Amino acid sequence: MIDIKSMTLEEIGDLLKGMGEPAFRGKQVFTWLHRGAVSFAEMSNLSKSLREKLDGTCRITVPKIAMKQVSKLDGTVKYLWELGDGNCIETVLMRYHHGNTVCVSSQVGCRMGCAFCASTVGGKVRDLTPSEILDQVLFAQLDSGLPVSNIVLMGIGEPLDNLDAVLRFLELVNHPMGMNIGMRHISLSTCGLVPGIDRLGDLQLQLTLSVSLHAPDSETRSGIMPVNRAYDVEELFAACHRYFRKTGRRISFEYAMIDGVNDSDAQADLLAEKVRGMPAHINLIPLNNVRESKLKPSRRIAAFQKRLEQHGLTVTVRRSLGGDIDASCGQLRRRAMEQQKGEPQ
Ligand code: SAH
Numbered sequence: 001m002i003d004i005k006s007m008t009l010e011e012i013g014d015l016l017k018g019m020g021e022p023a024f025r026g027k028q029v030f031t032w033l034h035r036g037a038v039s040f041a042e043m044s045n046l047s048k049s050l051r052e053k054l055d056g057t058c059r060i061t062v063p064k065i066a067m068k069q070v071s072k073l074d075g076t077v078k079y080l081w082e083l084g085d086g087n088c089i090e091t092v093l094m095r096y097h098h099g100n101t102v103c104v105s106s107q108v109g110c111r112m113g114c115a116f117c118a119s120t121v122g123g124k125v126r127d128l129t130p131s132e133i134l135d136q137v138l139f140a141q142l143d144s145g146l147p148v149s150n151i152v153l154m155g156i157g158e159p160l161d162n163l164d165a166v167l168r169f170l171e172l173v174n175h176p177m178g179m180n181i182g183m184r185h186i187s188l189s190t191c192g193l194v195p196g197i198d199r200l201g202d203l204q205l206q207l208t209l210s211v212s213l214h215a216p217d218s219e220t221r222s223g224i225m226p227v228n229r230a231y232d233v234e235e236l237f238a239a240c241h242r243y244f245r246k247t248g249r250r251i252s253f254e255y256a257m258i259d260g261v262n263d264s265d266a267q268a269d270l271l272a273e274k275v276r277g278m279p280a281h282i283n284l285i286p287l288n289n290v291r292e293s294k295l296k297p298s299r300r301i302a303a304f305q306k307r308l309e310q311h312g313l314t315v316t317v318r319r320s321l322g323g324d325i326d327a328s329c330g331q332l333r334r335r336a337m338e339q340q341k342g343e344p345q
Contacts, residue, residue, distance in 0.1 A: 004058040005033045005131035008171060019053055027177060029054070034134075034178035036142045038062045059084075061131040063139055067336060069325035076322035077144055080336055083108075083132060087125055090156055090333050091136040094321050099149030099185075104136040106166055107157025112191050113226040114212075116256060118290045119156040122337070128157070130168035137173060137181070151181055154189040154210070156333065160196025170205070183207045189254065194231040194239045201243040210252040210283070211240060215262045216271040224261065224295075237274050250279040256287045257298035264300075265307050272311035282308055282315045 004012065013026030025046065032043045038060060040051040063081035066088055070077050077093040092103040110117070111124035136155075141148045151173065153159045159166045170186065173179050183206035190196060191212045200209065213236075215221035221228040231239075240251050253275065257263050271282070284305055287297040298304070301317055308315045 001059040002057055003061065003129055003131055004029070004054070005061055005134065006129050006165075006168060006172075008168075009175065009177065015058075016050075019050065021050060025050070030175075031177055033060065034138070034172070034175070036138050061129070061135055063089075063132070063135050065143065068143075069322075071322040071325050073324050074321050076325065077140070078322060078325050079136075079140060079143070080333060081136065081139075088333050088336055089128065089132070089136070091140050092155065092322065093140045093144055093146065093148070095146070096150075100141075100144075100146045101150040101152060102137050102140050102148050103152045103155050104133055105155035105157050106133060106153055106159040106162050110157050111161070112158050114191060114214075115224040116214075116258065116287060116290060116293055116295050118292065119333075121292050124157070124161075127162040127165055130165050130172060133165065133169040134172050134179075137179060141179075148179070148181065150185045150187075152187045152189065152210075154187070158191055158193065159188050160190045160193040160200070163196050163199060167203070170207070187252070191225060191227045192231055192236045192239075193227065194235055197236075197239040197243055201239075201246040204247050206249070208252055209243060209247075209249065210254055211236070212254045212256075213271075214254070214256050214258075216267055216274050220262055220267070224258070233274070240275075241278055244278040250281055252281040252283055254283050254285060256285040257301050257304065258287050259296040259298045261295065261298075263298040263304050265303070268304050268307035269311070272308060272313055275313065280313065282313055283318055284315060285318045286320060288320075 009026055009030045012030050013023050016025045028045055037043060040054045043051055061084060063083055065079060066082040067080035075095045079091045080088050081091065082088050087108045089105040089108055091105065094101045107127050108125035109123055110120045113120050137148055137151060173181050174183055187208040187210050189210035189212060214224060216233065218228055218232045221233055244251060284301055286301060287295060305315045305317060
């Protein structure tokens with residue numbers, strides 16, 4: 001069965017042409033899909049015979065809400081979706097002053113193995129399809145009734161490890177006849193897969209690239225992020241400099257503050273040295289406690305921030321949302337998996 005929501009407008013047009021239909025039918029079908037139609041039967045401006053033909057050849061992905069949590073503190077909504085094959089993924093909808101932001105997953109699980117991250121426990125199960133990434137935005141908006149204006153690819157998975165599907169998702173979600181979310185309102189976060197950064201740079205998209213750095217020296221970084229053994233800090237920064245030269249876009253560096261691991265003044269100084277020569281935004285993240293990990297949150301965030309600012313850098317500290325729900329980084333999926341297995345809480 002064809003996964004029709006993963007297709008571009010042109011591809012749907014070609015498919016319908018092959019069924020003997022005029023070109024404008026493609027636009028009708030595309031519009032229905034991107035408004036969240038869950039069946040061909042409801043596409044009332046298509047003939048019954050075409051609806052039946054489509055139903056016999058194509059499938060429409062529809063995620064089921066397996067769990068939903070709403071924060072009483074700030075209205076953050078967290079969804080655990082069950083996909084067609086029974087796998088589960090998470091999506092978070094955050095309500096910021098600048099608009100509602102959806103944080104989407106790009107894979108079921110993750111194989112990057114970062115020591116502090118709950119998403120990677122259990123490894124990668126499979127990549128998501130473009131439609132499954134899009135559905136997270138679409139159905140979060142439809143379910144919550146909150147218009148989504150921003151997207152961050154910062155949920156479960158490594159987007160540059162599923163780049164073809166992610167690029168297709170970007171094209172779809174950006175489409176004027178679809179959700180029409182501007183590239184400048186989209187951020188993509190990577191743990192630092194250099195070939196992917198280069199490929200993305202060549203496309204010169206207007207999105208914001210976020211690099212999960214977490215340490216400015218390879219010794220520390222390799223200790224918490226296995227990806228650093230494939231692409232070390234030097235290679236990563238070289239790729240970031242190339243990316244900036246190609247796109248002219250400022251890169252955002254994510255830095256989760258871990259007690260006694262990456263929070264020294266010397267590391268702040270080294271970080272400042274590494275980003276010299278390109279406009280950078282440093283986003284310090286208070287470490288979320290992950291039960292599977294022994295790493296503890298740093299108590300030096302303010303001092304580290306000040307030190308970086310003394311070097312003239314732009315630094316923000318990420319505000320934590322959804323503190324009363326399992327809002328971060330694979331926590332809800334972990335919990336659901338444990339409950340299925342009957343493990344103690
Ligand atoms: N794979 C991508 C995107 C998913 S992770 C990436 O690595 O960037 C989104 C962000 O949350 C990353 O910066 C990641 O390093 C960070 N993160 C993961 N676990 C965390 C934790 N326990 N506390 C704080 N940040 C965490």
